[in-house]
Amino acid sequence: xxxxxxxxxxxxxxxxxxxxxxxxxxxxxxxxxxxxxxxxxxxxxxxxxxxxxxxxxxxxxxxxxxxxxxxxxxxxxxxxxxxxxxxxxxxxxxxxxxxxxxxxxxxxxxxxxxxxxxxxxxxxxxxxxxxxxxxxxxxxxxxxxxxxxxxxxxxxxxxxx
Amino acid sequence: xxxxxxxxxxxxxxxxxxxxxxxxxxxxxxxxxxxxxxxxxxxxxxxxxxxxxxxxxxxxxxxxxxxxxxxxxxxxxxxxxxxxxxxxxxxxxxxxxxxxxxxxxxxxxxxxxxxxxxxxxxxxxxxxxxxxxxxxxxxxxxxxxxxx
Numbered sequence: 001x002x003x004x005x006x007x008x009x010x011x012x013x014x015x016x017x018x019x020x021x022x023x024x025x026x027x028x029x030x031x032x033x034x035x036x037x038x039x040x041x042x043x044x045x046x047x048x049x050x051x052x053x054x055x056x057x058x059x060x061x062x063x064x065x066x067x068x069x070x071x072x073x074x075x076x077x078x079x080x081x082x083x084x085x086x087x088x089x090x091x092x093x094x095x096x097x098x099x100x101x102x103x104x105x106x107x108x109x110x111x112x113x114x115x116x117x118x119x120x121x122x123x124x125x126x127x128x129x130x131x132x133x134x135x136x137x138x139x140x141x142x143x144x145x146x147x148x149x150x151x152x153x154x155x156x157x158x159x160x161x
Numbered sequence: 162x163x164x165x166x167x168x169x170x171x172x173x174x175x176x177x178x179x180x181x182x183x184x185x186x187x188x189x190x191x192x193x194x195x196x197x198x199x200x201x202x203x204x205x206x207x208x209x210x211x212x213x214x215x216x217x218x219x220x221x222x223x224x225x226x227x228x229x230x231x232x233x234x235x236x237x238x239x240x241x242x243x244x245x246x247x248x249x250x251x252x253x254x255x256x257x258x259x260x261x262x263x264x265x266x267x268x269x270x271x272x273x274x275x276x277x278x279x280x281x282x283x284x285x286x287x288x289x290x291x292x293x294x295x296x297x298x299x300x301x302x303x304x305x306x307x308x309x
Contacts, residue, residue: 002180005188025294029162029264031189110296115288130288134269134297140181142264144294153292157258 007109008034011084012099012129013073018114020076022144026112027080029142035084036106037073040091040098041066063088096132103139111141115149162189166262166293168196168253170216171225174268174300179229181298182266183236191263192239195229196256197222199246222246250286257293266296 009030013019026035041062070086077084087106091098103111113130134141145153167182169175179195186193199222212218216225226242233240243260245252257265269284284297 002184005184029185029189029294029296031162131285134284134288134299137297137299140266140296140298142294142296143288145291150292153254153290154258157255157292161255161259 005033005109008036008106010099010103010106010108010111011035011037011073011077011082012111012113012133013037013039013069013076015069015072016114018144018146019073021147022112022114023073023077023082024080025144026142027077027082030110030112033082033109035077035082036087036102036108037070037077037084038087038089038099038102039066039070039073040089040095042091042095059090063090094129094132096129096136099129099133100136100138103137108139110139111137113141113143115143115145162191162263164194164260164262165189165191165264165266166194166196166253166257166260167229167266168198168256168287169225169229169268170197170214170249171221171228172268174270174298175229176268177300178266178268178296178298179232181296183233183238185264185266185296186233186238187236192241193230193233194241194243194256194260194262195226195233196243196245196253197226197229198249198252199244200249201247249283250290253283253287254290254292257291262293264294264296265291266298269297269299 009026011023011026043059066088070088074084074086087102089098089102099111111133113133115130130143165182165186167179169179182193197216199216215221222244226244230240230242243256265287267284267287287295
């Protein structure tokens with residue numbers, strides 16, 4: 001396994017502070033690498049669509065939100081000095097699988113995720129998406145702790161030392 | 162990025178992680194730190210019996226860290242080997258802090274196609290405990306890369 005410098009990095013973005021932090025850290029860890037900002041959206045189960053009183057019908061609002069987030073992620077990457085392209089994917093088999101499929105398609109050199117991973121119905125369990133991505137990835141995966149988490153862990157280590 | 166810490170037990174996944182760490186150090190000009198940890202003897206594994214893995218030998222971690230460092234030096238990198246003993250996850254996370262590492266790189270056995278084993282427990286625990294970003298290099302990736 002090698003991290004080929006010409007290969008892009010996949011940045012998982014969900015609009016959270018953790019994901020924004022991961023972008024800034026990725027710039028530092030993998031400088032000069034172009035990025036694909038992935039935002040996955042999970043389709044509603046058919047049972048919910050068209051239910052009377054339910055505020056949304058169909059998947060359009062979810063998809064639109066993902067498109068908006070992917071663009072926002074690219075803007076943030078651009079502001080951090082990363083050349084980025086947005087990719088929006090429907091995660092009909094879970095967010096992790098969708099991210100992995102994009103990474104395979106783009107032949108990414110590395111996948112970068114915040115500790116919390118992506119939002120979505122299946123990622124309510126903390127870190128479950130990143131866990132699944134790591135388990136099935138065919139390339140290195142960088143998991144970036146949030147700034148608060150990194151600080152807390154560092155000071156806990158220093159206190160013990 | 163100034164410092165990369167690669168943790169190794171001399172296993173094949175750790176070798177793959179070392180290659181990735183070497184690539185990243187070359188790409189970024191970062192210094193490389195190689196750490197090997199001798200784990201405490203576990204009851205039920207024979208107590209004070211003979212070591213099963215090289216890393217369990219008394220001076221095993223020194224040898225493993227030095228061998229990995231020598232390999233990285235061949236790539237023209239500035240490398241410092243470190244060896245210690247204790248709880249593996251704790252030692253690695255503490256070293257990441259004390260060495261001022263910007264990135265930690267570890268290998269993982271990942272999902273074996275036959276065994277169905279889950280993500281290596283050390284790499285998984287490091288994601289939960291490391292104060293710095295962790296790059297996990299899954300061993301199975303080697304087979305995928307070889308096949309493509």
